[in-house]
Amino acid sequence: MGRYVARRLLQMIPVFLGTTFLIFFMVYSLPGDPVLGLFGDKGADPATLAAKRHELGLDLPIWQQYWNYMTNIILHFDFGTQIRNGRPVTEVLGDAFPITMQLAALAFAFELTFGIGLGIIAGLKAGRLADNAVLIFTLLIMSIPVFVLGFIIKMVFAFQLGWIEPNVSTEQNWDELIAPAIVLGGLSLAYVARLTRTSMAENLRADYMRTAVAKGLPRRRVIGVHLMRNSMIPVVTFLGTDIGALMGGAVVTEGIFNIKGVGGVIYESITRREGSTLVGLVTILVIVYLVTSLLIDLLYAVLDPRIRYA
């Protein structure tokens, strides 16, 4: 087990460097000049621009810029500063992450409970009315783009019914985040429900299920212990990789409900070409992604003893 973790950690290093370099390369090879943008329409003389670029290290070759950036992060936890207003990126991200994490956590709880719940109902009633109802519901959720779903929910619950505020306040109240969390987690919920359903329907036919019935176990034990333990394995994998995706995928949802979180930072830093902010943010998301997938792999050992770690 220890060796396995060590090997996985070693494998994570090239992925971490590769992903961060890729996003760095993508961001810094963007045409358009953040420094030029700094001076607005009036522009500035070439000498000032060059000096500013030199100050920001933007005149160095890209791999060197990357090297400087990464060493600063790793050695000094310094993600750089925003070009526009000189705020440290750590501060910007520190402001943005808590609310997004809160939103993602709520969305995650939502997809976990309702996704698995619907999946179980459908899986146990495979081929019957409830199964088809869940199928149609999940297909609809999957086919409505997030921004449409967001607008529908906002229209209905905020403007028509007046149950929720159209915009989330800055106070980070949990109840205000319910509607955005439903929008954010909706798609994943549908996936979790499908996956649970598929996995259960498949395992229902397994030989060991027949054995469990032949042992004279009560139905709730046959389902609750024998079926669930086996069926949850693929679902857990999906849920694990989804935590990071929820945080990175909040651009649209946060925009609709006017939440000042990571999504807003992503949008702003892309349109304003704030490279260091964007790369810093992706760096954190990549770390979240890598750590959760490692944890999921280790959780596998608990769920499925057949998997050996060599």
Next chain:
Amino acid sequence: MPDVTKTAAPADEAVDTPSVVAAAAPQQEKARSLWGDAWHDLRRNPYFIVSSVLIFFLLLIAALPGLFTSASPTAGDLVHHYVGKPELGKIGSEGWLGYDIQGRSVYARLIHGTRASIIVGVAVTAIVTVVGSIMGMISGYFGGVIDAVLSRITDIFFGIPFLLGAMVVLQSFTDRTILVVVFALAFLGWTQITRVMRGAVITVKQADYVQAAKALGAGTTRILFRHILPNAMAPVIVVATIALGGYISAEATLSYLGLGLASPTVSWGVDISAGVQAIRTSQHILLYPSIMVSITVLAFIMLGEAVRNALDPKLR
């Protein structure tokens, strides 16, 4: 214990008899293949029928928009500017879904915008399926160092959130044509197919018939294309069909964010991003293209689900 009858063969000699006794499965009138079986199932699946009809119409609209409307999607008459209330009842008339900011018929723009969305979806899917399948096949079949390197490369691209990556790529183009949007989506999209194909190939590789082909001295290319690919294709086709819907949805979402296709291209995405500007006054400009996107995505996802069910007998 009952005593052993002498006329019977000793136990250890008789153990192999089942091969004679129980060799054959019940007769089948017609030989059935996985695909033949799947087709038999599909034809009776209401989801398949509904989705194929929808897709047929969408493709028809995309190919021949002139059949469905004579109004121009680009020429607007400002007399109609912002007419928020659709004249329902006169289905088929140019203005039955209202007009947009520039007085253009929403209906005509929907019809003419179909092509862009379908092209984006189909083109991205085609590219990622080819690239992803090749990567996944090489990775899964050869294993070892090649697999390790390719898997890490896949991980690298997979690590960047899809929408975020596409936004960065699109931001760097001032002229966002269909080609650019296709590139942006395919750039990060191939990893999904690669993973699916790799898994499928690893499973199929261990099958007896592949081992038998190897033992008979079949070459690598032959094994890959004659034996492995046809049997590993099923999950890829399912994932690709569902992903096609996802790409159309992603294009619309990027447009909504102002980073998708741009005028003068006529597309649902362009209308969606225009609709966002006018959301307070006339929701119909956003509503109708969103409905079209949803229906299109739904059609492809339904098709994918139906195919998945047909190909995987375990799910029945």
Next chain:
Amino acid sequence: MSTIDKTATVPAPRGGDHTGPLLEVRDLHVEFHTRDGVAKAVNGVNYSVNAGETLAVLGESGSGKSVTAQAIMGILDMPPGKIPQGEILFRGQDMLKMSNEERRKIRGRKIAMIFQDALSSLNPVLSVGYQLGEMFRVHQGLSKKDATARAIELMDRVKIPAAKARVSDYPHQFSGGMRQRIMIAMALALEPDLIIADEPTTALDVTVQAQVMDLLAELQQEFNMGLILITHDLGVVADVADKIAVMYAGRIVEQAPVHELYKRPAHPYTRGLLDSIPRLDQKGQELYAIKGLPPNLLKIPSGCAFNPRCPKATDLCHTEVPPLVPVTEQDGTELPGRKSACHFWKETIHG
């Protein structure tokens, strides 16, 4: 319902006071509704087992032998399975008329089953100790700790070495033979009255088969259990069974005490099965094989289902379904327990 019977209407006393056979299957029919039509898997099967007795049910795959067993256990997939007709009497009570809860209480406690493929039949993600102990926890309300202690005892009983150390291992960590012993232990856990073993040794190595079979026979004698042994392996049958029922296309075609059947089969199908056993004294000769394939259950041939493959088939065999009739000696003396469903059983047994 065609069979009206006193034992079915008058509730028989539970437990040991019942005098008839332990288990009696009467005119059982099972069909599967598939998309290609109705597959008639079992078409009027009758058999019975007494305490301490071993009934071997012999037949090819698709003969309905496993389906009958699943119907007895109540583990048929319904739908697509359906039991349109028949009775399954356990100690005189028709199990098909019982509530689900009543049947559940019989399963595992009174009637237990051993499956063919122990690897897939044991839950891969639960330890064997848990799966064995579950029997005691559910049926006897034992604590987890006591149940584990009983599980270790059981594993000792079926001769699994180092039971205590291996109780928390998972099924995939055992060899095939050991896994099948675990299946047997699980079936024996509550000392049931009847065990149904569905091809218990088919998936095992030849060397292990005999060991597992001996163990099963030994434990059966010890607890005086009834045993239904489902197999297609004539060799296994010869060693342990008391009587044999040969099934073909969902019907019993011949019934006989074990050595009688080997000596003098009364059905061409049984004869064919016996002739296809390789024998040392016929070394060098070509091995006999029954021609043709087992019947398609969607389209069972008219008349005797075996007629397309039977070397002695006549026109009568194509039109009339032969009933299962008692077999007698040439002089008319009864042969107890012998029955055959062949129009020409006389020619077959005495010819």
